[in-house]
Amino acid sequence: MPRKNYASNGLQAEDALFVQSLARGMSVLEAFRGADGALSLAQIAARTGLTRSAAQRLVHTFRKLGYLTPAEDGRGFRLDLPILDLTHDYLRLNPLVRRANPILLELRRNVRERVDLSLFDGQRMVYAARLQSKRETFFATLVGNCVPTTCTSGGWAVMSMLPSDEVDALLAKAELRPLTPRTLTDPHAIRAQIEMCRQAGHALALEQILMGEVALGVAIPGADGRPVAAIHIAGSLSEWDPEEFRRSVAPLAAEAVRSIISG
């Protein structure tokens, strides 16, 4: 995972306003991305490119602030609860999430299937909310979880609102690693889905992330018309014929997006 490195102690990249210590500090928090447990000082130093000393000082500071805590067994450190305070502030103050929340709740009541809100972030769609259905059988997805833009109904819907050259650039940079045997990895096939979405106003994804799942996505444009997010409705193929699923939930999803935009 090539990540920008703030360890260099040389010239501050011509940026007089840049606070190196802060960037280094944040890189410590980011070091936990992809970690599979607590991280020791040495591991943090290795992952961030910082010296052990720097890692020590930054970790020490985060501990005082509450963001990091020693792991229960005393070896290594973990992110701690104040992170969730930031989460809450972000979600609470995000105008889109704010407006979408009650509408998604109602949508969920009507369709009785899982409803998600995911935010568009270039290569990724990041889940900001998930309202699961009565019979949710899979592992609950955590807030902040993300999936590639290229293999979700919401991602296709988002791409259908982007100019072609941006779609090309996105696909060119995409990893296109299949998550299920049926995940589309051929750019042409994905482009076909995007084209269908451009006409229908929604995208339908079959077993792209999870076997047995059908998902319908509709993109949400921002004030400037560029897509910023998407809502998904997900159902089970054991209960739905895909076309029937589309017919029955597409209008509701479209209506929900309309109220989110106008709200």
Place this chain on the structure above:
Amino acid sequence: MPRKNYASNGLQAEDALFVQSLARGMSVLEAFRGADGALSLAQIAARTGLTRSAAQRLVHTFRKLGYLTPAEDGRGFRLDLPILDLTHDYLRLNPLVRRANPILLELRRNVRERVDLSLFDGQRMVYAARLQSKRETFFATLVGNCVPTTCTSGGWAVMSMLPSDEVDALLAKAELRPLTPRTLTDPHAIRAQIEMCRQAGHALALEQILMGEVALGVAIPGADGRPVAAIHIAGSLSEWDPEEFRRSVAPLAAEAVRSIISG
């Protein structure tokens, strides 16, 4: 909101390892707590006690890192998406959340009512997960949302596992502001609930946070026996007699906690 101030530029409080710039930076993110929209540099400076220059530099740095972004109308700044990456890493790496998640999902399937996981943080219970019920009618609670320990079933359950003197200290410092007409604010009444919970192994809260809601909470102890979290099951008083609710969900909740602990 009395918050520790890292604006002082004097001696570093005898702490040679403390990285002031980092603490100041985090205080900028924390400035959004309780804000009701984007914050301007001046507002950030005011809320944190920093100079405008400091706020400028720190905000500038956060923008480069992605954590802050200009508000859509160009005035002020908001937290941005990378916050959710931290969220995800926290939830994903938290051993408790990790173990609890699938069990809560199954619990939710069995009781068919809303199921929550909240983490104990002294005065507060912070929601880490909420699995809503089929007929959820209220505003969806966002991750990171928190309520006072003193007025939730989970908080009572948690307190029932604390030594009396700690409960006293907690109650002494608590705000005890009622959220509904029926919220208990008398320490004696709260202590009575705690005592009942000590015997029953669970707490039952009637309309403490929301009118029409009954909630049953069971505390989750950590390895050292101290409570670290609680699960809640919440139902509607229009469908449940409180005692009937207790009888029917208490065993399931207790069983869920047992599997979380042993898992």
Place this chain on the structure above:
DNA sequence: AGCAATGTATTGCCATCCGATACAGTTGCA
């Protein structure tokens, strides 16, 4: 026993952060 990890503590040098101040562009009230 010995080695390689942990996390912690101290120190002296100098780079980097610091705050004051100035500027350009909007909003909004008079």
Place this chain on the structure above:
DNA sequence: TGCAACTGTATCGGATGGCAATACATTGCT
């Protein structure tokens, strides 16, 4: 219309506070 107050942005010399190296006490693995 024009002043006043607010945005966000940019520059600069001085010294504070962050920097890396190094040493230490424990723990766990061979």
